[in-house]
Amino acid sequence: MPSIRINGAERALPADPRVSLLDFLRDHLHLSGAKKGCNQGACGACTVLADGERILSCMALAIQYQDRAIVSIEGLAEDGMLHPLQQAFIDHDGFQCGYCTPGQICSAIGMAAELKRGVPSYVSADVREENIVPSPDELRERMSGNLCRCGAYNGIVAAIAEQLP
Ligand code: FES
């Protein structure tokens, strides 16, 4: 049976190939961390990690990720301990209602890996530079796909900045 790895556990893929990864997580597996904000790739609330890369789960079919490893916000804590970035969001008031927070945190983890690989952004002064300084402008640009209707952006940037090397 075709399967997908979700937060470390092997899961059978849905029989219906039209099921989005977001609906699979939320409706089939009852993992409600990833949110369905816009369901059209515009808000980032549904962001999860696929083999470490951030993706919009509303824009993906579950079956596209057969045999891949998906991590949602539910898969970040280890041994009852919050992921350091989860703790940083608490410490820096990086949320108010919390609706966007799972997507923000998954996105930031994927974004940190992009920075580490030297992937430039629109505001990078030199696209050849491999050691990109994660300035507030860089972080805001790289996180611009994740909207926060509460406007907790200052805390979000502070939390992410604290966790970057
Ligand atoms: S719900 Fe996926 S981007 Fe908004």
Ligand code: FES
């Ligand atoms: S904390 Fe409410 S939408 Fe971001």
